[in-house]
Amino acid sequence: xxxxDYDVVVVGARVAGAPAAMLFARRGHRVLLLDxxxxxxxxxxxxxxxxxxVARLARWGLLEEVRATxxxxxDHVVYELEGIRVxxxxxxxxxxxxxxxxxxxxxxxxxxxxAAAAGAEVLAGHEVVDLVxxxxxVTGVRHRSxxxxxxxxxxxxxxxxxxxxxxxxxxxxxxxxxxRPRLTCAYYSxxxxxxxxxxxxxxxxxxxxxxxxxxxxxxxxxxxQGRFERVRKDALDSYTRCIEDNAPxxxxxxxxxxxxxxxxxxxxxxxxxxxxxxxGWALIGDAGHHKDSLTAQGIGDAFMQAELLVDSVADGLADxxxxxxxxxxxxxxxxxxxxxxxxxxxxxxxxxGREQRRALLAALAEHPDHTQRYFDAVAGILPLEQxxxxxxxxxxxxxxxxxxxxx
Ligand SMILES: Cc1cc2nc3c(=O)[nH]c(=O)nc-3n(C[C@H](O)[C@H](O)[C@H](O)COP(=O)(O)OP(=O)(O)OC[C@H]3O[C@@H](n4cnc5c(N)ncnc54)[C@H](O)[C@@H]3O)c2cc1C
Numbered sequence: 283x284x285x286x287d288y289d290v291v292v293v294g295a296r297v298a299g300a301p302a303a304m305l306f307a308r309r310g311h312r313v314l315l316l317d318x319x320x321x322x323x324x325x326x327x328x329x330x331x332x333x334x335x336v337a338r339l340a341r342w343g344l345l346e347e348v349r350a351t352x353x354x355x356x357d358h359v360v361y362e363l364e365g366i367r368v369x370x371x372x373x374x375x376x377x378x379x380x381x382x383x384x385x386x387x388x389x390x391x392x393x394x395x396x397a398a399a400a401g402a403e404v405l406a407g408h409e410v411v412d413l414v415x416x417x418x419x420v421t422g423v424r425h426r427s428x429x430x431x432x433x434x435x436x437x438x439x440x441x442x443x444x445x446x447x448x449x450x451x452x453x454x455x456x457x458x459x460x461x462r463p464r465l466t467c468a469y470y471s472x473x474x475x476x477x478x479x480x481x482x483x484x485x486x487x488x489x490x491x492x493x494x495x496x497x498x499x500x501x502x503x504x505x506x507q508g509r510f511e512r513v514r515k516d517a518l519d520s521y522t523r524c525i526e527d528n529a530p531x532x533x534x535x536x537x538x539x540x541x542x543x544x545x546x547x548x549x550x551x552x553x554x555x556x557x558x559x560x561x562g563w564a565l566i567g568d569a570g571h572h573k574d575s576l577t578a579q580g581i582g583d584a585f586m587q588a589e590l591l592v593d594s595v596a597d598g599l600a601d602x603x604x605x606x607x608x609x610x611x612x613x614x615x616x617x618x619x620x621x622x623x624x625x626x627x628x629x630x631x632x633x634x635g636r637e638q639r640r641a642l643l644a645a646l647a648e649h650p651d652h653t654q655r656y657f658d659a660v661a662g663i664l665p666l667e668q669x670x671x672x673x674x675x676x677x678x679x680x681x682x683x684x685x686x687x688x689x
Contacts, residue, residue, distance in 0.1 A: 286436040288314045289599050291423050292402075292443055293410045293450050296325065296386075298567020298584035299443030300393035301342065305592040307400035311599065314435050315402045316425055318409035321394055322387040326548055328470055328502045328578065329383035330356075330480070330493050332661040335582030336382055337375035338589060344396055345378075351388045353496045355380035359657055360481040362529070363636075366643045370653035372661040381480065381661070383495045389581075413440065413453045413563075420454060420562035438599050440563045441591065443584075448569035451556050456565060460624075462553040465631035466574050467510040469521045469547035470502035474540045478532075484636070485528025489576060492532065498542055501525065501532075504576050506633070510549040517545050551575060553628060555620070558613035561606070566591055570616070573624050574631040579662060583620060590615055626666050638678070641685065645677035652677075 288311075292303045295317035303315035331339070339345040349355075357380040361368045371379055398404045407428040414422035414434055422436035442450025450456075466489075476499040478492035489504040503524035505513050513520040526533040551574045558570050567584035594612035598604025629635050646653050652674050658664035670678075 286421065286438055288312045288403075288435060288437040290314070290439045290441060291316065291435050291437040292441040293317075293423060294442070294444035294448075294567070294569065295319075295321070295394045295397070295404065295406070296390045296443070296445075296567075296584075297393060297581045298569070298588055299441065300390065300397045301338075301585055302441055302443060302566060302588035302591060303397040303402040303404075304342070304393070304400045305589060306596060307397065307402040309592065309596045311596065313397070313402035314437070315394070315397050315404045316408045316410060316423070316435075317394075317406055320406045322391045324385070324387045325390070326546055327386050327581075328468070328491065328493055328500055328575065329386060329495050330491075330578040330581075331382050331384075331389075332578060332582045333372055333375045333378055333381055334662050335585050336380065337378050338582075338585040340376065340378055342396070344392055347392050348382060348384050348389060351384050351392075351496055353382050353384040353388075354494050356383060356480040356494060357381075358479045359660075360479060361484075361643065361660075362482070363484040363640055363643050364486070366640065366647050368643050368646045368650075368653055368656070370650065370657050372657040372663055373654050375663055383480075383493045383500070385496050388496065410444070410449055413450070418561050420560070438562070439595065439605065442563065442565045442569045443567045443588075444569050446550075446552060446568040446572045448556075448565060450563065451565055451569055454560055454563045456557040456560065456570075458554055458556055460555040462628055464507045464549065464551050464553065464574075465628065466504045466507055466551050466576055467513060467547065467549035468502060468504050468551065468575060469513070469517055469524075469545050470500055471521070471545045472498035472500055472542045473536065474498055474542050476501070476535060476539050478535075481529075481532065483529035483532065484639070487527045488524045490525050490529040490532065501536070503528075507549065507551070514547070514549065517547055521545055551631075553624070555617065555624070558616050559609040564591055564595075564609055564612065571620055571624070573627045576631045577623070577627045577660075579623055579627065582662060583623075586619065587616060590619075622666055623662060637682070637685075641678045641681040644681040644685075645674065649677055
């Protein structure tokens with residue numbers, strides 16, 4: 283009797299799938315990594331990798347290659363909310379204090395190459411069109427090659443890392459466990475000649491950020507989802523007004539500067555958790571969990587899930603009971619790690635709690651010794667529930683009281 287063609291088939295070769303394939307292959311497993319795209323290829327993203335994600339790149343031995351693409355270290359953050367300005371940096375992870383924002387065609391290429399270098403077989407231009415099953419258990423995929431031929435690859439585990447509209451999730455029948463309404467829409471472009479660090483502005487009608495990348499500065503504008511239909515009718519005008527209304531000083535700095543590319547954007551900012559696993563399959567990255575990109579967690583989340591899945595199942599792949607137990611542990615731990623930031627993102631993205639954030643930033647502006655903890659919480663290093671020390675809570679309460687006395 284012959285066994286499956288591979289130990290693992292991974293569908294989708296970007297920031298979730300490529301590291302998973304690499305890490306499985308580094309553990310000695312036979313891995314097939316498939317993507318319908320042909321690389322290098324870009325994807326929608328404002329590019330920012332928070333420090334926990336950067337630390338994983340370092341741990342995997344890939345940070346130097348990412349840095350060598352020429353994306354600058356982002357170790358100074360400016361956060362401004364309605365005129366209150368806080369500056370600083372997080373304390374970092376494993377000694378790494380900088381975030382990075384590499385162009386996605388560069389980052390994703392490095393990750394796919396690393397998977398191949400680790401021994402994974404990589405097939406670009408191959409689209410998964412169906413799953414293979416024995417009874418209820420998924421045992422492989424059917425994939426169409428660029429010449430139109432359809433082939434089968436069998437495996438002990440099929441990993442869906444194929445994005446928010448995941449075909450693996452649909453074909454496996456993954457249930458949606460949690461779903462919340464869309465809250466924002468996002469537009470961005472790239473600018474030349476703009477002097478900027480990583481800057482975030484939260485204003486009366488939206489959010490604006492500057493993200494220095496390899497060859498330019500990305501400037502993003504986020505709007506409430508309720509305005510999407512109006513915004514998309516004249517996206518460039520809306521984008522410009524959003525910057526002017528919410529980051530007026532940045533707007534002045536942009537005057538006379540050159541926009542290098544067209545505007546990119548989306549209103550499809552879904553918020554959900556899907557069932558993370560079933561018999562013979564698992565979902566990682568956007569395929570299993572998606573949240574509004576306003577808080578820039580998606581890349582780091584994808585890295586974390588890739589590593590968590592491999593750590594949970596790699597030793598038990600050949601044993602059905604061990605694999606089932608490993609998948610259950612992966613699913614439980616995924617939800618435990620991601621739920622607090624999901625909830626926090628929903629709060630920020632619906633502008634709920636803006637008064638509370640305003641009071642917090644006002645307290646930080648007056649007491650900068652607390653800012654590092656704040657930026658740790660934003661980066662996903664400090665659990666949010668640990669941000670508020672009794673001292674900080676008292677300072678925030680003072681600010682809130684002072685504001686209500688004025689208004
Ligand atoms: C506007 C915007 C801004 C963002 N900004 C940030 C940010 O600043 N920082 C951050 O951390 N995150 C950000 N994100 C989120 C981040 O980009 C995603 O979370 C991340 O790209 C998810 O990676 P992934 O590998 O799970 O999926 P994807 O990047 O969607 O990759 C899925 C891959 O699967 C392939 N695929 C799909 N279907 C099939 C199939 N049937 N067969 C074979 N291959 C298939 C696709 O070709 C694709 O290459 C942003 C997202 C958006 C939309």
